[in-house]
Amino acid sequence: KAGVTQTPRYLIKTRGQQVTLSCSPISGHRSVSWYQQTPGQGLQFLFEYFSETQRNKGNFPGRFSGRQFSNSRSEMNVSTLELGDSALYLCASRRDRRGNTIYFGEGSWLTVV
């Protein structure tokens, strides 16, 4: 059974640009959440999607957004990139909204220069 797949794995962007990251959850999993990991703040919850709707949101500015498609695949977008957005962005899936075990992908490493 394939795990959570994230693309791209590595990318470099310039300040002011925008970026879109993609996530394919484990087959059969319908809930996708996103986390940001930095050395200074650690892992922080961004948002969660279920049935194409954002269900829960962390304390991040509106520049961070996401969406989920009918096949449960998800994308997150960061607009007007800042240097501080450099981080590992992790996608995680769980079976459904009742599930309490989440499985992480390997992440997308974003560097903003």
Next chain:
Amino acid sequence: QKEVEQDPGPLSVPEGAIVSLNCTYSNSAFQYFMWYRQYSRKGPELLMYTYSSGNKEDGRFTAQVDKSSKYISLFIRDSQPSDSATYLCAMSENSGGSNYKLTFGKGTLLTVNP
């Protein structure tokens, strides 16, 4: 005060040692406690999941929760070089549901030397 505090280390031990990793938390609403292991350049993987105060054992790993002290621990017996990784504690207020999110410690970097 951060909700979850974890000593970042680094922690370096010889092979075969017993390792103790700890987290404290301030949010008394946390009810569910997890330990994740993260290898370099990889995503976190779930090691242990506990609910109530007390101990839970899985092979060489033992998770301990003391809700009265808001303190959790992970013990690794007979540590191996393959245990070298960052260990993250995580907590949640509820078990699943619509408002489910994990709050993480910053992680402890562990190196087990052969």
